[in-house]
Amino acid sequence: QVQLVESGGGLVQAGDSLRLSCAASGRTFSFYHMGWFRQAPGKGREFVAAIPWTGASTDYADSVKGRFTISRDNAKNTIYLQMNSLKPEDTAVYYCAADRFRYELTPDAWDYWGQGTQVTVSS
Numbered sequence: 001q002v003q004l005v006e007s008g009g010g011l012v013q014a015g016d017s018l019r020l021s022c023a024a025s026g027r028t029f030s031f032y033h034m035g036w037f038r039q040a041p042g043k044g045r046e047f048v049a050a051i052p053w054t055g056a057s058t059d060y061a062d063s064v065k066g067r068f069t070i071s072r073d074n075a076k077n078t079i080y081l082q083m084n085s086l087k088p089e090d091t092a093v094y095y096c097a098a099d100r101f102r103y104e105l106t107p108d109a110w111d112y113w114g115q116g117t118q119v120t121v122s123s
Helices: none
Strands: 004-007 010-013 018-024 033-039 046-051 068-073 078-083 092-099 117-122
Antiparallel strands (some): 033 046, 092 117
């Protein structure tokens, strides 16, 4: 089992950057697939980015491709989401997710979730 705690959210202006962090508990973190999802007011939770336990590849939603970068540091039990060129439509609560066995880009497939961190981008 793994527990996840996100941090790094805040209020920024369009064009700014933010880096989100997700710290995970548990000795087997390095074997977990990890992902970032977000939920804007009045909308469903959507996929943002994911990285498998190997770290050998990454996946991104089309809306963030080229602007966001997901990475993991297994020594620190932490994943990151570097967000550049932020837009008002990136405003949402961002959630970190983990799964030991499945690597799918839909929210329903992930077993463990953090509490979320708010990102607000003003125009």
